[in-house]
Amino acid sequence: MRNGLRVLRAERRWSQADLAGQLGVSRQTVNALETEKYDPSLPLAYKIARLFGRPIEEIFFDDEGAPGSATPVRAAAAGP
Amino acid sequence: MADMEMLTGRSYATRLMLWLALYAVLLFGSLGLIDRKLVGPLPLRVALGLSPMIAAFGILFLVMGRYRSADELQQRIMAESLMFAFGATAIITFSYGFLQRTAGAPELSYFWVWPVMGSAWFVGAVIARRRFE
Structure with missing residues (x-):
């Protein structure tokens, strides 16, 4: 799975530790999510979606075509 | 959270040291x-000889508590490293058992099982952690 977590976090100027604190996970886990080495469980994905106030499919998406009508947060859109 | 994490880590280390x-x-x-x-x-010698295991049980429950309080990725890393340790220990101890039967390898103490398993756990943790970095 791909995700736009890094972009969303950067928009809010949060550090990985800030985001980890709000999600109740370790900073290493946030890093693994952002580098797309690890896909979150559904409960954690919901928590992330709720925190950023966006539907899950806007934050997490695969490469298999467009994810419905949602506009995914893509890393390329906001730069590194 | 970073501070909380560090505190948790520190408190775990403190408890481990105490045990x-x-x-x-x-x-x-x-x-x-x-x-x-x-x-x-004899019964008293048996009881005394096994008394260090009281602390060993303490460490067991401490490690289990750490697993339960870990987040989902940390749990996965721990599970994968323990799975590696489990399999590697089975392979190493069975290999040695066969060598004793077939090649005259000397008798070894059961005390060697834990160092083998602990080392395999460490190697497993390094491998599992690297997968998610």
């Missing part, structure tokens, strides 16, 4: 008493 200290006290205390023949009857 290890108790283990050392019980180990050397019981061995000392038995070696100096201060304890006679």
Whole structure:
């Protein structure tokens, strides 16, 4: 799975530790999510979606075509 | 959270040190008493000989508590490293058992099982952690 977590976090100027604190996970886990080495469980994905106030499919998406009508947060859109 | 994490880590380390200290006290205390023949009857020697395991149980529950309080990725890393340790220990101890039968490898103490498993756990943790970095 791909995700736009890094972009969303950067928009809010949060550090990985800030985001980890709000999600109740370790900073290493946030890093693994952002580098797309690890896909979150559904409960954690919901928590992330709720925190950023966006539907899950806007934050997490695969490469298999467009994810419905949602506009995914893509890393390329906001730069590194 | 970063601070909380560090505190959790620190408190885990502190508790581990305390249990290890108790283990050392019980180990050397019981061995000392038995070696100096201060304890006679077999049941008492058995009880004293096993007394360090009280601390070992403490460490077991401490590690299990750490697993339960870990987040989902940390749990996965721990599970994968333990799975590696489990399999590697089975392979190594069985290999040695076969070598004893077929190649005359010398008798070894059961005390060697844990160092093998602990080392395999460490290697497994390094491998599992690297997968998610």
